[in-house]
Amino acid sequence: MKCDLRFDPERYSVEQAERDGTKLTYRAFENIPYAGRPVSPAFQSLSIYAPEEYYTGKNHGRYSLHTAPIFMPNTVGGYMPSNIERPGVNFKGETNAAFAALKRGYVVVSPSTRGRGLKNDDGLNIGVAPAGIVDLKAAVCYLRHNRELIPGDTEHIITNGTSAGGAMSALLGATGNSSDYEPYLREIGAACDRDDVFASSCYCPITNLDHADMAYEWEFSGRNEYHCVKPEFEVYPEKYKNRKDLSLDFVEDGPPKLIQVDGRMSDFQIELSGKEKALFIPYLNSLDLEDRAGRALKLNADGTGSFRDFVGHYLLKSMDRALEDGTDLSKYSWIRRKDGRAVDFDFDSYIDYRSRMKITPAFDNVLESPTAENEVFGTGKDNFCHFTQFSYENSRNGWTMADPDVIHIMNPMNYIGAADVNTAKYFRIRHGAADRDTSLAVSAMLTVRLRNCGTEVDYHLPWGLPHSGDYDLDELFAWTERILG
Ligand code: DHB
Secondary structure, eight states: OOOOOSOOTTOOEEEEEEETTEEEEEEEEEEEEOBSSOSSGGGSEEEEEEEGGGGGTOOBTTBOTTTSEEEEEOOOOTTOOBOOOOSSBOTTSSBOHHHHHHHTTOEEEEEOBOOTTOBOTTSOBOSOTTHHHHHHHHHHHHHHHTTTTSSSEEEEEEEEEETHHHHHHHHHHHOTTOGGGHHHHHHTTBOSSOOOOSEEEEESOOOOHHHHHHHHHHHHTTOOEEEEEEEHHHHOGGGGTTOOSOOSSOBTTBSOOEEEEEEEOOHHHHHHHHHHHHHHHHHHHHTOEEOTTSOEEOOOTTSOSHHHHHHHHHHHHHHHHHHHTTOOOTTOTTEEEETTEEEEEOHHHHHHHHOOOSOSSSSSOSSSSOOHHHHHTOOSSOSOOBOSHHHHHTOSSOOOBOOHHHHHHTOGGGTTTOTTOOOOSEEEEEOOTTOOSSOHHHHHHHHHHHHHTTOEEEEEOOTTOOSOOOSOHHHHHHHHHHHTO
């Protein structure tokens, strides 16, 4: 299949959406292929939504048809294939970011992308890394290629995503125009143009995957009980033994039933946990991170040190903001308050409060059950691969190692400050202080690395929030308005 990459401004419909008493009329250019040679056309297309008022010569505040910023949310979750989302509601039934953006006069670009689990007719995997980020970059290239024809200002593209989608947003922001992605972009026939973006918003990014296991143990090592929800078919396989096609996404009749599982790690897992934590210290120290005052952020052998203090500083701010908003923190005896402010807290008690969700290794499993990440690092033929040397060496499942170049291009940390790369000027990173899916160190390292290389980062760990995103759309768009000047 070959697709024309010229945008057709005449192919549209006029649509309406209503939320919370606000009715929007918008022009919808839908399901446009953004790759010249798509591998999976349904998952390599985008829709553009623009306020209809722009086509009647009106402005929306300071924005008009060709000066409006472009808001580009992705719906990637769990590193799976993602779908286009129309302005309206998200998968939770809440007003989505696309609606909130359109309401403020932004042009919205919503792409679909390939992801793990996607197979072609020959049964080969066609959504494994780096497919998702390559698709998003191809979408940006398409917009730039058509900059004169599409609504919106392609010099002001702002990306947004949550979790794996937050990781995608971080990659878009961090890796602009890197030549490492070129062969992949060429393969799908992407338009030849720049793929850098103006700003990136990332909620709880599941990123830096090749160091996420060790970061997790930096926080949770020594906590050997875990508490999580799992699909029933994994916990009681005998109930499902006659069923085919069981996956984390679907059993035969829909999404799997999830049940609460509390358990204790095995001695083997506990041993790995200690080793992973020990590996994190030299990794963190090798990054040569500095705070805003130029002080080194480092860790001691026991995991304490100025980097932990840095994370602690943001946690304290989080508690303080919660108090300001009227949240009752009195049940947390380990938070010290004075005159209505949070002034200190005990880090270990905070980790106990958060509690371990994932067994060791959290992302690159060494036992039989693959994680989302093992699947996204698969190859055409291999459904699951390792992506850390440590898990490969300790493997009890026989998976091979993913291609080191693919592991490299999936990590935004490798690109920030690199010579041939245009990293976004602005980032907004939110990581709920009750998130247990990945370590707070992951978002903290990303923040500091970006700041150290000249990107302005608005970083906050909102109190009490678990792994989630788009929960503060008013604040998100207050930030976009601020950076747009
Ligand atoms: C997501 C959550 C995870 O815990 C993970 O390992 C990967 C992705 C997600 O929600 O996208």
